[in-house]
Amino acid sequence: METTYDILGMTCDHCARAVSDELSALGGVERVDVDVAGGTATVAHAAPLADDAVRAAVEEAGYTLGRPDRLPLL
16 A cells, blocks of 8 residues: 655755655555655555654654545545
């Protein structure tokens, strides 16, 4: 599954690497794609991620987590 998160405060490739490194260290994360221009990080993961763990990882990188972009349930 994939979840896209809004990441506030990123401005450069260094920002993207910092966020990617922290999110990649979370258990169950398979891939992280960071879009600096869009201010998002898309995380591919095998099992649901705890929102507090994602928030802590983003804050450890020095940024602020916005709302995750989740598809509506049908």
